[in-house]
Amino acid sequence: MYSVNYHRAASVADAEKLLGKGEAKLLSGGMTLIPAMKTRLAAPSDLVDISRIDALKGITVSGDTITIGAATTHYEVAENAALKKACPALAHLASLIGDPAVRHKGTIGGSVANNDPAADYPAALLALGATVVTNRRKIAAEDFFTGLFETALEEGEIITAVSFPVPDKAGYEKFRNPASRYAIAGVFAARGKDGAVRVAVTGAGADGVFRSSEIEQALASGFSAAALDGVTVPAGDLMSDIHASAEYRAHLVVVMAKRAVAAASA
Structure with a gap:
């Protein structure tokens, strides 16, 4: 185990000041940082705990x-x-x-x-x-x-x-990894009170989270799962890994979108 200095910040201003110490990192829940430190993927000199700041x-x-x-x-x-x-x-x-x-x-x-x-x-x-x-x-x-x-x-x-x-309607569904529960493909679909539809995809993009214009356009004329029949999402910008190919993720995105919209309308 390597040496690390622990600080419990009393306020946001205090945390900002403490971040100036060496190679300091913020600590809140620590669900990513602590495992990274255990495997030496991260080695901060100082940890600034902000989890107890009421504000x-x-x-x-x-x-x-x-x-x-x-x-x-x-x-x-x-x-x-x-x-x-x-x-x-x-x-x-x-x-x-x-x-x-x-x-x-x-x-x-x-x-x-x-x-x-x-x-x-x-x-x-x-x-x-x-x-x-x-x-x-x-x-x-x-x-x-x-x-x-x-x-x-x-x-x-x-x-x-x-x-x-506050949205007019919103739903989220994901196809999750059974071990980590992270999304292999997850879709959040929302319709604002102004009628605008926004659909975002996680777990599938090669460059991270993104909005799906294909699904948004299909839902703009009717916010229902049926509106997505026949809609396809291109696999070119999606990731392939040991869990799923880009083509499979493209299929999952549409399936999860249908489920998210159905949940939003339930």
Whole structure:
């Protein structure tokens, strides 16, 4: 075991200051960082724990806007009564993440910041037209996710919350790896109160989360699973690995989209 300095930040400002120490990394749920440290894929000199900062926790539904603090756990997202009423699809999504141990420790901010290409939340944020709020600015989800494990976050920037408008309808379904429960292909479909349809795909893109124009166009004329009959998604930009080929993922994307839309309309 190598030496690492642990700091418990008392506030966001305190965390930002502590991040200036050596090769410091933020620690929230630690569901990605701790395993990376165990395998020496990451070796920070300092860990800055932000999991106990009250200002980063909680879920509020105010009018047509939902705001979720970055240190809110997956379990809290899954079980929040106000969120279940305003956007049940996101609560359902959170209930599918990992296992109970992961859901009680992992946080929405950590997942969004890590931007794993098979993570669930990035698809939700992209489909819901969300905004990522940091200690410095507000970033549209469309501009936030920039590639595999890459985001628009700058040095010392800390996610404090995510916010998005309450959708008219939304649904999420994924075909998951039976061991890790990560998405081999997951689709979040949402229709805004203005009628605009946004569909985001996770687990399948060679460059990470993306919006599917083919599925969005098909649903624009009618938000129903039947509207996707005959729709195909090109496999050229999808990934192939030991779990599924690009062609199989292309098939799964349409199947999961149909299920997501059916769930949204149920």
